[in-house]
Amino acid sequence: MRKKRWIAAGVALAAAALLAGALLAMGNVRQAPTMTSPPASDALTQASADLDTYEVEAVLDEATRTLTCTQRVTYENRTGGELNEICFHLYPNAFKRVNTSPAVLAGVDEADDSWQAGEIWIEDVRVDGEAADWAVLGEDEAALRVCAPLAAGERAGIELRYTLSVPALAYRWGEADGVISVANAFPIAAMYEDGVWRLDEYGPIGDPFYSACANWTLTLTVPEGFMAASAGAIRESRTEAGVTTLRIEAPAVRDVAFAMSRRYACAQQMAGDVLVSSYALRQKDAQAALEYAVSALGQFEAMLVDYPYPSLTVAQKDLGGYGGMEYSGFALIDGSLYEGDRQLLERVVAHETAHQYFGILVGSDQIEEPWLDEALCEYMTMMYIDKEYGRQAFNALYEQSVEPALRISHPVGVTAGSPITNFLTNAEYAQCVYQKGAGMLHGIREALGEAAFLSALRDYIDAYAYGIASREDFTLSLQDSTGLSWRGFIDDYLDE
Numbered sequence: 001m002r003k004k005r006w007i008a009a010g011v012a013l014a015a016a017a018l019l020a021g022a023l024l025a026m027g028n029v030r031q032a033p034t035m036t037s038p039p040a041s042d043a044l045t046q047a048s049a050d051l052d053t054y055e056v057e058a059v060l061d062e063a064t065r066t067l068t069c070t071q072r073v074t075y076e077n078r079t080g081g082e083l084n085e086i087c088f089h090l091y092p093n094a095f096k097r098v099n100t101s102p103a104v105l106a107g108v109d110e111a112d113d114s115w116q117a118g119e120i121w122i123e124d125v126r127v128d129g130e131a132a133d134w135a136v137l138g139e140d141e142a143a144l145r146v147c148a149p150l151a152a153g154e155r156a157g158i159e160l161r162y163t164l165s166v167p168a169l170a171y172r173w174g175e176a177d178g179v180i181s182v183a184n185a186f187p188i189a190a191m192y193e194d195g196v197w198r199l200d201e202y203g204p205i206g207d208p209f210y211s212a213c214a215n216w217t218l219t220l221t222v223p224e225g226f227m228a229a230s231a232g233a234i235r236e237s238r239t240e241a242g243v244t245t246l247r248i249e250a251p252a253v254r255d256v257a258f259a260m261s262r263r264y265a266c267a268q269q270m271a272g273d274v275l276v277s278s279y280a281l282r283q284k285d286a287q288a289a290l291e292y293a294v295s296a297l298g299q300f301e302a303m304l305v306d307y308p309y310p311s312l313t314v315a316q317k318d319l320g321g322y323g324g325m326e327y328s329g330f331a332l333i334d335g336s337l338y339e340g341d342r343q344l345l346e347r348v349v350a351h352e353t354a355h356q357y358f359g360i361l362v363g364s365d366q367i368e369e370p371w372l373d374e375a376l377c378e379y380m381t382m383m384y385i386d387k388e389y390g391r392q393a394f395n396a397l398y399e400q401s402v403e404p405a406l407r408i409s410h411p412v413g414v415t416a417g418s419p420i421t422n423f424l425t426n427a428e429y430a431q432c433v434y435q436k437g438a439g440m441l442h443g444i445r446e447a448l449g450e451a452a453f454l455s456a457l458r459d460y461i462d463a464y465a466y467g468i469a470s471r472e473d474f475t476l477s478l479q480d481s482t483g484l485s486w487r488g489f490i491d492d493y494l495d496e
């Protein structure tokens with residue numbers, strides 16, 4: 001009897017598994033995340049000691065598509081001098097008007113009757129518990145000045161209360177196809193350099209963001225049924241009375257971004273000590289992107305250094321044709337790439353994974369020196385193709401993308417080393433910065449041989465991990481590692 005029941009149960013289970021497998025293959029079953037990230041490594045814990053902290057509580061109102069937020073920041077004055085104010089970026093306000101919207105200016109959003117504004121509405125600012133003087137700055141209202149006299153080495157506790165209004169928009173930030181992405185949305189301290197706050201505007205070209213590593217925690221409250229794909233590790237998830245609350249920890253990161261949807265499916269896998277998660281609208285697409293992310297991570301860990309964070313997450317979002325966008329431990333991938341033969345999906349997932357090393361672990365000024373992360377990521381993507389598919393595939397990609405870029409001449413002032421503000425279109429920007437820049441790195445690899453080239457990149461990462469590097473730092477690091485002078489070669493490539 002018992003045995004018979006077990007057999008019956010076994011048959012039923014096998015049938016259910018077969019059915020689930022068939023439905024999965026058809027992309028009709030959506031899986032929720034079931035795995036949790038390992039704890040932060042000792043090295044990451046050490047790197048996160050003494051950094052500034054950001055604690056954000058965000059509650060989604062689905063009907064109005066707003067997030068009500070409280071954010072506590074501990075900011076240390078590391079400038080060496082006295083500060084009278086601390087400035088934050090309010091990037092969502094760039095989307096408040098048609099004439100400043102990066103998406104409209106980039107031509108991926110239209111200023112028609114259905115156009116919707118996005119914004120961040122600051123309600124209250126406190127410094128060390130007291131009401132503070134503050135002002136929203138700029139034509140686009142995309143900066144916040146908080147008055148807070150702060151001697152060198154002192155810390156201020158700043159509390160911001162605000163509301164984020166998410167626009168309907170296929171871009172880094174916005175809702176499209178049932179996916180809400182909240183990226184470059186939380187106020188983040190501007191960099192302070194040479195006595196000025198770097199309040200570079202959120203323009204339509206490139207990724208105009210630049211920030212220091214800090215320790216972030218996000219407590220996100222959403223209606224039950226939403227899945228959230230996020231930077232950092234989800235340390236707690238509980239659902240009560242129709243509401244899900246997630247607690248997300250992200251030590252030593254440059255920002256926290258996330259995407260959420262009722263329509264998401266999730267695929268997950270451990271890759272060594274890293275939980276890799278992929279969210280997409282169809283289970284099979286989540287699985288495909290997961291496999292690419294795991295392969296890319298494996299190749300980059302073999303070529304460069306171990307990925308330092310406990311989790312890596314990729315999430316599908318309609319970005320209006322932009323391939324992908326990197327954040328710390330997280331990337332948004334354009335929905336169109338999940339269609340067709342997925343070759344571009346693989347390359348974009350690899351490119352955004354390479355950013356975890358260049359742009360994120362080693363930070364750089366993405367406004368003034370965008371080549372420093374983009375060219376490295378473009379070239380590492382080509383090296384990934386080399387490792388996965390062989391030299392012939394690498395050569396084909398090089399001939400298709402880099403060689404045409406090397407032949408084209410651009411107007412004066414438009415070079416591989418130019419700041420993003422010098423470019424008129426994203427196509428021109430990509431050709432110069434990504435592809436010509438990749439050509440330069442290929443020249444270095446060819447001259448040194450692969451082993452010495454990768455060894456030099458590892459030295460560069462080790463020297464600047466969690467910090468900020470410049471062209472000068474890259475050049476000197478390469479010269480130190482190889483014992484050769486690279487300045488002339490690099491300057492010629494980047495400035496001509």
Ligand SMILES: [Zn+2]
Pocket residue numbers: 351355373374377
């Ligand atoms: Zn990139």
